Amino acid sequence: ETGVTQTPRHLVMGMTNKKSLKCEQHLGHNAMYWYKQSAKKPLELMFVYSLEERVENNSVPSRFSPECPNSSHLFLHLHTLQPEDSALYLCASSQAARVSEQYFGPGTRLTVT
Amino acid sequence: GEDVEQSLFLSVREGDSSVINCTYTDSSSTYLYWYKQEPGAGLQLLTYIFSNMDMKQDQRLTVLLNKKDKHLSLRIADTQTGDSAIYFCAESSVDMRFGAGTRLTVKP
Numbered sequence: 001e002t003g004v005t006q007t008p009r010h011l012v013m014g015m016t017n018k019k020s021l022k023c024e025q026h027l028g029h030n031a032m033y034w035y036k037q038s039a040k041k042p043l044e045l046m047f048v049y050s051l052e053e054r055v056e057n058n059s060v061p062s063r064f065s066p067e068c069p070n071s072s073h074l075f076l077h078l079h080t081l082q083p084e085d086s087a088l089y090l091c092a093s094s095q096a097a098r099v100s101e102q103y104f105g106p107g108t109r110l111t112v113t
Numbered sequence: 114g115e116d117v118e119q120s121l122f123l124s125v126r127e128g129d130s131s132v133i134n135c136t137y138t139d140s141s142s143t144y145l146y147w148y149k150q151e152p153g154a155g156l157q158l159l160t161y162i163f164s165n166m167d168m169k170q171d172q173r174l175t176v177l178l179n180k181k182d183k184h185l186s187l188r189i190a191d192t193q194t195g196d197s198a199i200y201f202c203a204e205s206s207v208d209m210r211f212g213a214g215t216r217l218t219v220k221p
Contacts, residue, residue: 004155042117043156043201043211056208090155101146102209104155 002026004105006091012111013081021076021108023091031097032074034066037088037107049074050097081112119202119212126220131189133215135202138183142204145178147187150199150214159187159200194219 004025013019025032034046048056049068063085065077074091088109092102117137125131137145143164148156162169162176162185169176175188185204189196199214 006155040213042213045208048208092156101144101158101161103158104148106153106155109153 004091004093004103006089006105006108008108009106010109010111012113013078014113015081015083017081018077018079020078021089021091021110023074023076023105025072025074025091025093025103025105027093027103029093029095029103030071031094031100032068032071033092033094033102034074034076035090035092037090043090047076048097055097078110081110083112086110086112117202117204117210117212119200119215121213122216122218124218124220125192127192127194129192131187131192131196131217131219133187133189133200133202133217135185135187135212136183137185137202137204137210139204139206139210140183141206144205145176145185146201146203146205146209147174147176147185148201148203148211150201152198156201189217192217192219194221 007022031050036044046060047066052068063080067075088107090107091105094100094102119135146161147159149159150156160171167178173190177186197219199216201214202212
């Protein structure tokens with residue numbers, strides 16, 4: 001595997017379900033990010049991790065819970081989501097937090113029914 | 114807050130040049146980026162420019178930066194149908210901020 005990978009690529013879940021999104025980077029980077037991409041809206045930064053420490057949480061509802069067990073892996077745990085949470089969730093990584101170019105995974109297309 | 118603005122749509126004929134424009138407001142931006150997103154895929158970094166440069170060329174891509182006007186453009190020479198995608202401008206100072214994306218359609 002190379003670059004940034006994300007699983008699953010597609011996910012359909014009910015509002016009462018619990019699921020997790022997984023991201024893995026194979027670039028030796030120290031920072032990882034979760035973004036939400038909704039139709040007709042700019043990319044929204046959700047969380048930033050640098051060396052496994054969360055350095056940013058942009059007023060994201062508590063039904064989204066990130067986890068970064070090491071610098072190569074990032075999870076987004078989901079529970080009791082709402083239909084408006086349906087979106088493409090993109091993971092990215094960079095050498096250093098915020099200031100260096102980010103490399104993106106292919107995203108997970110989430111549909112909440 | 115600081116903004117990054119792009120026009121939403123651009124349509125060109127195959128073989129023509131495409132110019133995608135972007136304006137930003139943060140005067141402390143250090144790097145400016147162009148990303149490409151094809152359907153069903155993540156964002157692919159195309160190129161970036163440091164804020165003390167005014168031009169960067171990479172094969173068919175030319176990036177122009179007017180720091181005084183906070184204007185960034187991406188020119189794609191000899192545009193091909195495979196260039197059809199959404200192009201995002203982004204700037205970073207403390208955080209990276211993205212524009213809403215310009216959908217480029219290339220007609221044969």
